[in-house]
Amino acid sequence: MPTRHHLAILPTHPLRAGYDRTVEPGSVADRFQRRLEPDRFHPAYLRDLTSRIERALAAAPDDELSRYRLAFVLLQNNATAADVDRAARLLTGTSLPQGRRLTRLIDAISLRTEQPRVGRRVTRVNWSITNRCPMSCQGCYNPFAAEQISLDQAKGIVDKLAEHGTTDLVLAGGDPLLWPPIHQVVDHATAAGIRVALDTTGYTLTADKLARLSALSSLRLPLDGVTAEAQRAFRRSPDRNLHAALLESLRLCDQVGFTRVRVHTVANAKNLHQLDAIAEEVFSHPSVAQWVVFQWWGRRASPATVRALAVDPAELRSAVRSIRQRHPDREIILAEAAERELLNWMIQSSGQVVTFGSGPEEEFILGNLLTDSIETILTRPILDFDAMARGVPVTPRSARSGPPST
Known part of the structure; x- marks a missing residue:
């Protein structure tokens, strides 16, 4: 009897818009550009792709593009120290801009290979527990998978995390509230002593659901504009009333007295001018304990989307600094794209664990x-334990003095 079942992936895969339509379907080039699609990004597909690139490279050993592709795929598929070394050799003397970018990443990985890994802990885990989502964000960087584990398997993963010593778990998606067993996973994790945050669109949030989520350390809700147009620039939805629905979710938290809300704003070129007004809206809600401003990044976006939404980090830094001066008593966190490189230890809906860099297609x-045991996964040389320790706290500052009230 199969233990997994397939789900429709609602959002369009964000890289698809930038595919090179001139390459032959099924060719190495085509398979390489499609490797991050949910039904392809798994070890078996990447092993097959590796073999195909190896054959192409055997026929043309000096082909820089083949060497780059092979180096990248080696890093993306459960890379060992030997894989990292080979990737470095493949890119020696590369003239490709993307090859030089990958070389810098490999150099940083190589510097960490001598660091001790036995006894290390991953204390904070992100879990993209379902693919289903009512939105299709521009350049969405959640690593959707094509499979959905069962509730029993999810509980087994929670047990592994608790035994390992994980203290903080963020349940995300997609939208976890669209996965019916999510409340049981939350209850199982909190009973195991893990602090749990839930990252939702708020689209299906109700008072009854909030009551069932009372044990959460934080509930994360999005708000990316004070107008519907600014909101839609990043988060797309067939519902033209999306912006109103997001504000209604915040008001609902106000009404029921849930005071551990963390609002996420993805700062991009279309809403940077509204950041002051977004701050005023966010802090008008007594339910909000923490505001996190994420710099939009194009790790999984087409070149056209990058040109439309990319924001200058210095300009964003200045805007947030000004807002902090006006709201000195509020917890405002800026998460720049470069600071999030290799920060996440993320479980996909299939149980697969990934991390990602800040550059295009850097998903590993x-x-x-x-x-696999967690201890085996932690031996992967690509992991950066210092980066993982820099993540935004799961629990807002105002709620860290004790357990959440119920």
Whole structure:
């Protein structure tokens, strides 16, 4: 009897818009550009792709593009220290801009290979627990998978995390509130002593659901504009009333007295001019304990989307600094794209564990919690334990003095 079942992926894969339509379907070039699609980004597909690139490289050993592709895929598929070394050799003397970018990443990985890994802990985990989502964000960087584990498997993963010593778990998606067993996963994790945050669009939030989520350390809700147009520039939805629905979710939290809300704003070229007004809206809600401003990044976006939405980090830094001066008592966190490189230890809906860099397509498989121990996954040389320790706290500052009230 199969233990997984397939779900429709609602959002369009964000890289698809930038595909090169001139390459032959099924060719190495085509398979390489499609490798991050949900039904392809898994070890078996990447092993097959590796073999195909190896054959192409054997026929043309000096082809820089083949060497770059092989180096990248080696890093993306449960890379060992030997894989990292080979990737470095493949890119020696590369003249490709993307090859030089990958070389810098490899150099940083190589510097960490001598760091001790035995006894290390991953204390904060992000879990993209479902693919289903009512939105299709421009350049969405959540690593959707094509499979959905069962509730029993999810509980087994929680047990592994608790035994390992994980203290903080962020349940995201997609939208976890669209996965019916999510409340049972929250209850199982909190009973195991793990602090749990839930990252939702708020689209289906109700008072009854909030009551069932009372044990959360924080509830994360999005707000990316004070107008519907600014909101839609990043988060797309067939519902033209999306912006009103997001504000209604915040008002609902106000009404029921849920005071551990963390608002996420993705700062981009279309809403940077509204950041002051967004801050005023956010802090008008007594339910909000923390505001996090994420710099939009184009790790999984087409070149056209990058040109439309990319924001200058210095300009964003200045805007947030000004807002902090006007709201000195509020917890305002700026998460720049460069600071999020290799920060996430993320479980996909299939149980596969990934991390990702800040550059295009930099997504790396580390293992699978249905088959691998956490200790085995932590031996992967690509992991940056210092980066993982820099993440935004799961629990807002105002709620850290004790357990959440129920």
